[in-house]
Amino acid sequence: MDYLLAGISVGGQYALIAIGYTMVYGILRLINFAHGDIFMVAGLIMVYATTAMPLYLSIPFVLLVTVIIGVTIERVAYKPLRSAPRMSVMISAIGVSYTLQNIALYATGGLAKVYPTIPFLSNTVKIFGATTKWVTVITPVLTIALVLGLVAIIKFTKIGIAMRAVSKDFETSQLMGVKINRVISMTFVIGSFLAAVGSILYFSNYPSVVPTSGSMPGLKSFVAAVFGGIGSIPGAVVGAFIIGICENLIRAVSIGGVSLTPFSDAFTFALLIVILCVKPSGLFGEKVTDKV
Amino acid sequence: MESVLRLCDITMQFGGVIAVNNLSMEVNKGEIVALIGPNGAGKTTAFNAITGVYEPTNGAIYYKDKLVISNKPRGKMKKLYAGENNGKYHTVMSKTPDKLTKLGMARTFQNIRLFKSMTVFENVLTAKHLRRKSNLFTATFHLNYKEEAKMRAETLELLELVDLLDVKDELATSLPYGKQRKLEIARALATNPELLLLDEPAAGMNPQETEELTEFIRTVREKFDITILLIEHHMNLVMDISDRIYVIDFGKEIAEGTPAEIQSNQKVIDAYLGVAEEDE
Amino acid sequence: MKILSPADKKKNTVCNLIMFAALIAVLIYIDATSLSVDMIVKVLQKGCVYAIVVVSMNLLNGFTGLFSLGQAGFMLIGAYMYSVFSVDNASREMVYSFSGKPVINFQLPIIVAIILAGLAAALFSFLIGLPVLKLKSDYLAIATLGFAEILRTIIQWDKFGRVTNGSFPISQLNTFKARLADTAFAKMSFVIPFFIVAVICIGIITLMIHSTYGRAFKAIRDDEVAAEAMGINLAKHKMISFVTSSFFAGIGGALYAVFVGSTNAAPFTSALTYEILLIVVIGGIGSITGSILASFLYIASQEWWLRGLDSGTFMGITSPIFRNGFRLVVFSVIIMIFVLFFRNGIMGDREFSSLGIYRAIKNLPGKIAGKFKKSKAEVQE
């Protein structure tokens, strides 16, 4: 039960990050390697913000600043490369990730920062015989609520329709008068916003922020996005929950007395490779064939 | 007559759409055969099935009377299949494009696909890689220098033949459109093919260039003694050089015959109504 | 893309030979006059190690167009393969004291162990390549990255401790210096051996790129569909490139172990791969000389020239912002500048030629006179 609960909670947090990956990939065909680091930066900003202002101000502040950072990164590092080969853009993403980590390292001096306690979220609660924090219970609920909201936006608003159009065919929608740059900025706004929410939930649960905090959750969320079929939002959410639960369950098993705990991360990657080889389009993804 | 390429009941179905329907055709040695049809008739799809890019849903392809591609409705297609001759073919066999090229089929592309970073000379030289005798070791340590020298000499010869020798050190993509087409053909010829497949070689050319190309294709056939299958929209070119013509519409063959026969075929005229006029 | 005339070719060869001879003379001089622990020696050694790995990655990413991020994983295999066969016999029990009795209890000659390291990396890459090489660009990248992480976990697993020493470092390794100490080459045992290995490795890669196989690689990079239509077997050629690249990454890893003197799986993370990739970009994707140049520049600035940024005083300026970590910030900014504004790197996809330098020097007065933009460095295919 403990494992399952932990899995669902982690899954919810991965889901929020995975949506950012999947949306950016859907529109720009870019693995935004820096997304995990945006998540980490959001955590650090929270640490610094709470020393300067009360909690009810710092949470919206963090959300706002993270969104600004996300959009700025897009403007500075990805926009100039829009017509460049895909490899260049991806290298730029890696560069951004490297830069964010180094700036964080410089700012923190390499010390682990303790994440502030948010009173309600950090209280403990007992359900089904397992003791845990409120945040664990809230995460999946909040995730699903946010995703439903997001799906509504994409389905019914004008910008949502534009997003879907762009992800189907970049050039044509541009010719049809869709303001590409606005759509892309909006994607980064939503992605960064969800990453910031995810970071509040994640770090309330695991209250230590180091410059590399973002890389593992980032990678795993990406795996989740691929698992669910990259470009598909429900796919990313389902994938994230599956990965979260699986990696926690694997810690509970041991084969012939040999504990498999060291392989919980390796397992995620193995899963990724298997999916890529067997069904590259993921659970909910569309199959794309190359045109000759 | 010696058969070079034979298609038997080739059907291509994407989801519920049948792009090529039960197409059978034959190309004999030394012939120039054209495959024509209105836009969206399934010509390029058929072409891609022949060259191994797509796997046909049903049917078989023989190259020089040897089975090279064969398929039957499988997997999802088992239920979805809406074409004919279900159950006629049993073997599942699909050779990748490179294997087919090795057997002696070479192709060009509708939207020119040259190696962008290479010069004209290198583009052709690269195609020579296929017929190498050296292995990785001898090639790396340049123990195959004789072969390499031969490759280079042959490339120069070929370039001279297609009249591209003067631009051999230019970047391939910097050439004018017509020359890029020629270069693509030269590159295909460098693989020493017996069957040359040309996918709309005159696309985007003006009448004068088209005329030159017609002449060029003819020269190529004579000099290299090869068979040619081409898809084309330019009726002048097709009628000028083809020995035989296949016409397809909605994926199905509607006529076959000499240029004269085709020109007078009512079915063809119906299918092309307006289209042919517009094209000319 | 200028083709040299025969006369120029001859001149170029002469220039190359002179340059190479001069380089060797300089290295011999450095080896003879420096201590083995001088910064210049360490930087040159590490530069050689990186040059091999960077060029091997360029073969894959730059020349074949396969975006693979598994380099650190193959270096890891190389480093461990080398290390388990190179522990000093007398110290082996001590090194493995936490892991139990070592399975491999003999030492191989240094060169044999290095080659073995390359072969092991090549073997693994072959096995990994079978499933993943079918994947397209970014998926390939993430899959190879994943494999590298899995490999690291496996190596660190205590169940293999008797071979790999689990998570504990393997120290007391064989070094060139120790081997050559009592020979006539004692004074040439610092940089020269690293240099020789690097020249051989990079030489082989260069020869391969200039062979008919190299052309096939470039064809795959330029247009996969067209390459396949020209009869190039994609699976086979991608595999050749992948395995070759990994072989040299493995050798690079082994040399890395020689350089550090001990081996530990922890540094071989994806961060190392990113670092190598960024050097490839700085040098120019598709340029061998660019990669080499960038490797040495990168290592020298990181380890040596820019150190002042961390310790408070840089180029005579003292400022409180020069504290720990600032060097890395400056570094990442430089890299971003390259990625965004100098996307072709130092060399683009061209190569450096000594004839070009010779001409540049000859033309220098004229250039200063005003023709600034004209022909600073001639380039050659």
Added chain:
Amino acid sequence: MKKIFAAILCVAAICASFAGCGGSSSSSDTIKIGIFEPASGANGAGGKQETLGVKYAHDVQPTVEIDGKTYKIELVEVDNQSADDKAVTAAAELVNKKVSVVLGSYGSSVSIAASPTFKEANIPAIGITCTNPQVTENNKHYFRICFLDPFQGSVLAKYAWDNGVKTAYTLAELGNAYDLGLASSFKTAFEKLGGKVVAENFPTNQADFTSYITNAKNSGAQAIFAPTSISYAQLIIEAAATQGLKIPLYAGDTWDSNVILAAAKGKDVEINVTTFYQEGGNKEFDDGFKKWLNADSSRLTNNGGNDIVSAVSAMGYDSYFTALEAIKAAKSGDAQKIMDALWNVDYTGVTGQIKFDSVNGDAQRTVAYIKAADNTTGEWKFVKEQGVN
């Protein structure tokens, strides 16, 4: 444009190389001591606290008197970034700056990587808190003033056994030699005493320890031994508190940090650590060090934001005076002479007596201090001195 840029880059590089080379002139009345510590990377926090100890010692005693002449001591700091390959060049940097003796490092693998460089340069190194046996074994230039992993593991095993623990659960980071070294020594010693050990490892960058704590509970352990680095420690404490873990957490010297106290404050977890030094053990040192820390805000930041004395700082302090003793005994700033003199140094510092054994140059230590975290005051409580037997 590109060429201009390349030219500028080259010029900048050349200038930088001059800058890098310059500024290391040494005069005859200065003796240089190198500080080889991580200031970034995984062990950055600990390395900084250790460096603070050395710097404080230097402020206390910035000179040394040899034969009536006063020599100034100059500290040369490098950052080994907690990475093996960076450690090699960082060590070379120290050698090039002509230091006479090196202090450090926090973390064993960097010390092992740097060891050949110091050996070739014939410079003695004094390990402060690198506890892996490989650091000093089979070489004559690397000394160390702390105890070793097997000793520390055994001490904790004995302590646990004495407190009635029959089954213990160990948790270590995969790939971290320090963690696994302690865990493995603990296991060996504890099993020898008759106990049962369930050992598990977690991968690097792990943040979610819920499942591990659950595993520990399910294994029926009466204590968890988690000798991890500080950043994981925070997360483990958090997870343990959340899940209402009723069994004590044991750890090694890394956990002896004010960061742990901050993390544990107000939470219902029991934490016991072994350490080299007990705050309050030497009032003069404690007061002096605190005053020194509070005099400069950057020092406070490097200490983790408050003025609690960490054991590693005390060790750093002692390492400096050990080096001074050796310099005095050698009557010279010559590296070789200092190395020879170190074998006979017998110095009693704030962390106890330091005297090196004649085989590997390890300090002979027979007891470690056990401390427990007081979660209401946020301070350490001294429990006992614990030996192996």
